[in-house]
Amino acid sequence: MHELSICQAIVAEVERIARQHEAAAVSSITLRIGPLSGVETVQLEQAYPLAVAGTVLAGARLVIDSVPVRVRCRVCRQETAAAPNRMVCARCGDWRTELVSGDELLLASVELDRAGAPLQ
């Protein structure tokens, strides 16, 4: 259950960005999360409203883009889909694969709400 720590990291980063861009509020944020990041998106979604209450993120929509696990075989060089608990090459079956995607834990984008900013 470290999803709350992750949410706190999100709040800190988004508050920094909002300050930097002089935004009054944030209307949505998009995360990019792979299953091998160790973060459960369902738990993250549950922890999120608690963590953002009273922050610049209060009321902001949380969008999570799930990233699939993909591996590239070091033997046959083929890139294939994989699962977190089965990462062998889907083509030749060799276990010596490298991760192409699936362990991302990223803040991809932030939609800033500039309502109230003076018209130019």
Place this chain on the structure above:
Amino acid sequence: MCETCGCGLTGVESHAHQRLAPVHRHEHENLMVLTRLLAHNDEAARHNRSHLDEHGVLAINIMSAPGSGKTSLLEATVQRLRQQYRICVIEGDLATDNDARRIRAQGVPAVQINTGNACHLDASMVHRALHEIRLADVDLLFIENVGNLVCPASFDLGQHRNVVLLSVTEGDDKPEKYPVMFRAADLVLIAKTDLLAHITEFSIERAERSLRSIASAAPAMGVSCRSGQGIDAWCEWLQAEHHALSQRRPTSELSRPHHDEQPTQIEAEAR
């Protein structure tokens, strides 16, 4: 949707666009960021690692489920290596300093971190603990993480290597059940091998197969603190790692757990 900027707001009076004006004001701005969510922790971990490297301290992060034998392994390791290396231990537990006291009883310093309800150590906790240690007087630093096969895997502490214990009472399919943790391992120690005679369900060969099925190249080594089986090989691994680190100094190339050395494409962009 607003046809001028496509921002999804309708009928809001303040949402004004000056048609054909060279600059029109966006109420909403979608900012591409691509920051690692644990960037703050990663930064603290880099700071720890550079302190450790500066003093030639090899830092080993030891992780496992609760009760797999992390502290017993450290007791046996200290007994074996304390003549050769200056050893220090950071102990992570939710509560009590029982483990730190066990380590101190072996004649080496130990710093206890109590995490309260937190399920893992993070880099800033380790940073605070490092301030209680004279790194110039240390060769080997063990960080015993909170007993947990899930959360500790996500937090870089600044260590050089990750060692994951899997005791034979836990089942040989653990790597597939906890792929994030076991993929982070540079070495897997199959602990309590003295019990293998009684726990016939556990096969070291199957545990290794489970490890390969998650594409981990980490060697698996059996150890028993009771019988002493495998402790020599484990200590030789530590000696080789310490030697490798001392050879790398004083270059600026920092050693990290293998797992973190190859960022995925998106991660690479984010760094």
